[in-house]
Amino acid sequence: MVCLALTIGWFLYRAGDDATEVLARNALMEIMGRVNQAIERQTLSARESLNVVAPPPVPSKDAALPPAVLPFAKDRQRLEERLWLANALFDDPSYVYFGGVDGSFLGIKQESPSVFMYSVREPGGKNYVYHLRGPGTEMKLVAEQDYEPRQRPWYLQAVERGRETWSSVYTDFRLKYLGINLSKPVYDVDGTFLGVANSSIGLRHLTVFLQNLPLGPNGVAFVAELKGEMVASSISEPLHEVKGDSGEFVRLLASQSRSPLVQEAFEQVRLYLASNQVQPGQLVLLGAQCDGRKVEVAFRLHHDAAGLDWLSISAAPRSDFLGSVTGGVYQTLLLGLVAVCLTFVIGFMLLRWVLRDIRKLTLAARSIGDGGPFPALNIDRNDEIGQLAQSFQEMEHNLRTDRLTGVLNRDSLIAQIDFRRRNATEATPLQFALLFIDLDRFKAVNDEHGHDEGDRVLVTIAARLKKGLRHDDAVARFGGDEFVIYLHGLSDIASARSIADKLRHGVNRPIDGRDGHQYLVDASVGVALYPQDGLDVETLLRVADSRMFDQKRLHRMLSV
Known part of the structure; x- marks a missing residue:
């Protein structure tokens, strides 16, 4: 009897320890997904800011032809317009500037929500620093400096490498926080070197x-x-x-x-x-x-x-993640000892009863880790295991969904797609489309009406996107104002674009806000098909993201 009781305790401990390990790892995976998104947004803000200042070559439809090089804004007025646009492209303040091969310099930095720094230098002259409230507003001279951009590390490093280059992480001596620069050499359409564009972002x-x-x-x-x-x-x-x-x-x-x-x-x-x-x-x-x-x-x-x-x-x-399991194990072990002392049969039934539910939790945790559907637990108990089952279901919901909008999060959508890919066969091949959606004019809602109203807009749009999908489709928020939609069984680009247009029309309907306000936002949508555009999720997302940015640029040109 003692050996049987010890065996019960050992099985309970191992089952609880296994479930704890799986739960802890799944929670860390969700955390790492969020951290990855934050780092990508920080680095993307610097890279896209530079792409606004100095657009990259546009690939030709004919693979035999070289990509088209877009002309660089060589006069100060046009360059200034691009710098203002680059500064307004993302929420996080950044310092975007350009140092010319002739020693000229022009930079714009957002010091606070309503104060900007405007820095300018003519070739061979001094660098003048002004404060102003925005484009076209009155400028106030605040500093006069001896500054030679061609001697700065960011300039020399980009010239030496001949391509985009990250600086080392540095400490901003004035603001006392860490930052990093991304520099990019700029060339004219004929290949003439014009200077270096740079985006400086803070890491706080x-x-x-x-x-x-x-x-x-x-x-x-x-x-x-x-x-x-x-x-x-x-x-x-x-x-x-x-x-x-x-x-x-x-x-x-x-x-x-x-x-x-x-x-x-x-x-x-x-x-x-x-x-x-x-x-x-x-x-x-x-x-x-x-x-x-x-x-x-x-x-x-x-x-x-x-x-x-x-x-x-x-x-x-x-x-x-599972601090109460040890106490539950000891309590159940004590009950097992009492039951074993009564009869061997009751002890055996108790063993099966306890292990069955913990086994369900372990299998469910592994299913989450594999990206599979969450199985029904059917655990109706009032003890620690019942409470654990309820907590487990709540944790599964939190791990798979975006807390603000209630749709799937990034890692959950990718895991579900990978699960479908692993279970596809030659007899039932998998076909689907991914829509990468980025909201236009959303930043204006945040800036003018506050983040609460911005959250209201995101929740409304997520509900509209979810309502417009079929049962086997899925929508996920990828962070900020970006969404990705999985369209199951879709195999042709025309159908995918038709659905994308339908969803876009649903997005740009007016949204009721606080105090009678109505908000109008639009969306840029990029489409990628599996397996035509890629055999893995990351490749499909890059293709859809690139096509989305192409559409966003087209929207901007049409709105000018």
């Missing part, structure tokens, strides 16, 4: 984003460079400090963090990278020990051709 918004993530009581998330220099962190600690009397700023290393979990997580990632090859964008999950507790660690390598090399890492103790 990334730290604010990490600090607002639902990490649990002991979880951490941070971004660091490969050598350990911290870029952003959910821990409230300074990422740089002044060294000695020289006033030099020194970056905080992950190994110097006051959080033991940050130190241990980075050390585990460093050891893994030393002996394993990791592809950029690949999510890796690790198990570790920290202060005697089992912890789960997830990380992703962010790398691009411009030289970005960052690690995003999140970690959490398993106990954060």
